[in-house]
Amino acid sequence: MCGIFAMTSHIDKSVMNEVLDSMKHRGPDEGKEVPLEKFHLGHQRLSIIGLEDGIQPIHNQDESKWIVCNGEIYNYPKLKQKLEASDVSFLTESDSESALKIYEQYGVEGIKQLDGMFAFFIADEKNNTFVAARDTLGIKPLYYGIDTDGNYIFSSELKTLYLVTKDVHEFPAGHYYTPETGFVCYRRIESPSITEEKVEEAYTSIIHEQLTNAVEKRLLADVEVGVLLSGGLDSSLIAAIAAKLNKSDKPVKSFCVGSEGSVDLKRARDVAEAIGTEHYEYVYTPDELIEAIPKVIYALESYEPSLVRSALPNYFVSKLASQHVKVILSGEGADELFAGYDYMKKFDTTETLNDEIIRVINTLHNINLQRADRMSMAHSLELRVPFLDLDLIQDALEIPANLKLHTEEQMEKTILRKSFNNMLPEHVLWRKKEEFSEGSGALDILENYANEHINDQEFKQLQKEASIELRSKQEALYFKYFKQYYPEQSIFDTIGKWATA
Known part of the structure; x- marks a missing residue:
């Protein structure tokens, strides 16, 4: 996880220092700038894979192509093995270099081969062009703008981009951009054509396998990986799977926050004891919650109230986790994928429900995923989201609506719960959903403070x-x-x- 900056021109050293400083929370381990002939690249690194030699920007053998990349390419070991079999040489152990090599070998069409969460910029000096790309769901942020001289600028956060231009836009998820093609959608989530329905056990088996694979994929790191654990179904499942897959002689670390007496704290302790994690918690006071509001809004780059409410506990739990690990797994995305929201009951056919699920998943890039990225990165912590694995999404979309929907006879996300029978205590597996900010005790505190401090005038x-x-x-x-x-x-x-x- 990192902060990236790229420009199709050059900026003064003093401005570049400001740029790098504005991204330092995203990557405090190393910072570097490289002024090329036609480009200026900057990078702040949080080292996760290739600890010794993964400093960016990374170049190819003849230094004609350079990359700055934020995120993780989960299938980089397979890509690297495939490319090395074709006599392609790598200069580092960084997963980011695989994206550069894929571009070298296959051009922009190669981006489809990448499985991960990423945003990158490749400067192609030899051909006087560039490519910028963002992962399918927009898990990793990317913004762009054009300055008064017509130069393109790209960065991980808006606060960085505003140092160079007032023209800012969000880079669309699932797209790449080159000067020759403009924006091109290279991958989108689509509803599968379902020819015949399977028995319920077939779906639960597939979900169990794919979510387990998704967690295992996201345990890839040269540093310790922990789990966020609120005690609800989604985070508890991720934590339980991670604990089961743990190959270390030390238990997986889990983290929870809440106000005094909040249900999240009690429930998380209960789950942690059941699955055997090394559990950490932090109890924040109402004053701490209120004092954090401006910091959270600055980091979040949004004032959307639902987002801010959930971001505040996320801010505290990220701060807690960052004192112990560099990477964290989250239960983000389960409600969208498995129709956990009550309003989804009105979509009573598989086709209409899938349309809504896909619509909602495609909006996450600047709401829930933005919150998850900014709050973790505010504390130099990489957050990964197994429920939004692309293979899992495609398989989950094949599940008929009647096995997903919340009814009087069927609890929300029943099919997900059934997929992991016996992995969690029964009272956890069949616990009703609550908002994170509700369970953490933040909701009432924030509502009362706003009403007291914003009068009608x-x-x-x-x-x-x-x-x-x-x-x-x-x-x-x-x-x-x-x-x-x-x-x-x-x-x-x-x-x-x-x-x-």
Whole structure:
């Protein structure tokens, strides 16, 4: 996990120092800039794979092509083996180099071969061109802009991009960009054509296998990997699978936060004891929660209230985890994939439900995934999301709606629960879903604070200043902080919104 910067021109050393400093939280281990003939590249590294020689930018043998990459290429061992069999030489042990070599061998078509979460920029000096790309779901962030001289700039966060240009846009997930082609969608999630339904046991077997594979894939690292554990179904399953796959002589570390007496803390302890993790927790006070709001909004680059509410506990748990590990697994994406939201009941055919699941998954890049990335990276922690594995998504979309949907007779995500019978205690496996911020005790604290500190007159004034409707005093409070950090109008097009505040 890293922070990247790339530009099709050059900036002064002093500006580049500001650029690198603005990304240091994303990669405190190493920082480097390389001014090339036609490009200027910058990188801040959090070393996860190839610890000794993975500093970026990485170049090819004749230094005609260079890459800056953020994220992880999970299938890099297979790609490397395949390329080396064709006499391709690697200069490092970094997974990021595999993306550069794939581009060298196959051009932009090779991007389809990458399995991972990534955002990268490849400078092709020899051919006077470049390619920028972002993973299928937008798990890793990427933004771009054009300065007043027509130069392209790319970066991992908006705060970095604004140091160089006021023209900012989110790079679309599942796309690559070259000057010759413009934006090209190289992969999208599509609903499978289901010819015949299987028996329920066949689906539970596939889910069990694919989620286990997804977790195993994301345990790939040269550093210790931990788990976020709220005590709910999704995080508990990921933690239990990781604990089962653990090959170390030390137990997997798990992490939870909450306010005094919050249910998350109690439930997480219960699960940790059952699966045998080395468990850590932190109890934050109401004052700490309130004091963190401005820091969270600055890091989050959004004021969307649902996002901020869930980001606050994420901020604290990331801070806690970063004191013990460099990589963390999360249960993000299970509700979307397995129809865990109550409103999805109205999509009662497999076709309409899949359309909605795909729509929601494709919106995660600037809501839940943005929150997960920014809060973990605020503490130099890499967060991985097994439930959003592409193979698992495709298999889950083949499950008929009647096996997924929440009904009076069937709890939400029943098919997922049945897929892991006996892996968790029964009372955990069949526990009802709660919002993270609700279970962690944050919801009431935030609501009361907003109502106390934004009076009706200020609410009306903030409403006038906003280019969009502010739907609650809580949203108005977050907007007030947000405008202090990000006054530029162009940022509003990058903000993802939930239907309700």
